[in-house]
Amino acid sequence: MSTQMVCSRPLKTMVLGFLGFTVVAASFAFAQRMGYIEASLEKRLMGLLIGMLVIVTGNFLPKTRPLHAPGVNPPGPAAAAERFAGWTLCVVGMAYVALYVFAPLDEARKISAIIGIGAMIYIAASWAWMLRGAVLGGQEQSLAAEQRAAEKRRLMVPLLLAFFYLLATACVVSLLHNRHQIEEAWWWMFLGFWLLYAFVMVVLDRKQSSH
């Protein structure tokens, strides 16, 4: 088995997971609209689905090595930050599942949203700390290693940002009740995530081209 295959398998699983999630979520919404299931049941099922997505993403996160940029981040601490983020997401996902199975719906929505936002802020802060190496500099590595990491990033960075965007949207929708507020928050988050994506890609590409 080649190393390349081992690297791409978790990414493929994540892509398929996202597609599966979209199909199942759409079918829940369709079933609720057609009157096959109640609105409260649909919300519980969506919460469970998000919880499972968070668990699967968290499980594969350390394997996909999103912070791994040779010559940019020190490998030991970067791997530790990825492992910690993976474990955090798995625990958050399990909490989501438990809440949407056992807790009353209103409490489940509020608590899961707070847990989700807290986890995302913590992960974002620890990753920003790691990524400062990309801005400040780092030691040079082989061109092959750089290219390999860049190839992995091409798919992984948008996928991870899409996951965090989805989780953030779910949390905001669970917390806010006013439709106008939800729409406003949605636009701001959309803008924020696009800016973040652009920033990360520009910094990493500039770093790669400078090597």
Next chain:
Amino acid sequence: MSRVFKALSDPTRRRILELLRERPMSAGELADHFKVSKPAMSAHFAVLREAGLVDSQKQGKSVIYELQMSVLEDALLGFARAFGWKLQDSKRVKHKALNREVFNA
């Protein structure tokens, strides 16, 4: 998944994974921690690579290994370390059972 269990069943491979947890290391650096022959170490690396627990890349003359474990695999390693799991091959189990029978008789 059976490859992962096979990889985690051996204490030397578990120790390699624990060493790689600190930082990526070259094959030589890792081999220095064990009193095992080079071919045996290569076999251990191959098992870990096939299970997808480590990633390797060539840098000059040396091969650098780094950890590549999912949360589930990390948890399994933790369990294996805590309880010292070791898969026994069927021959050894049969031999032990035979010894016990002889001893009891």
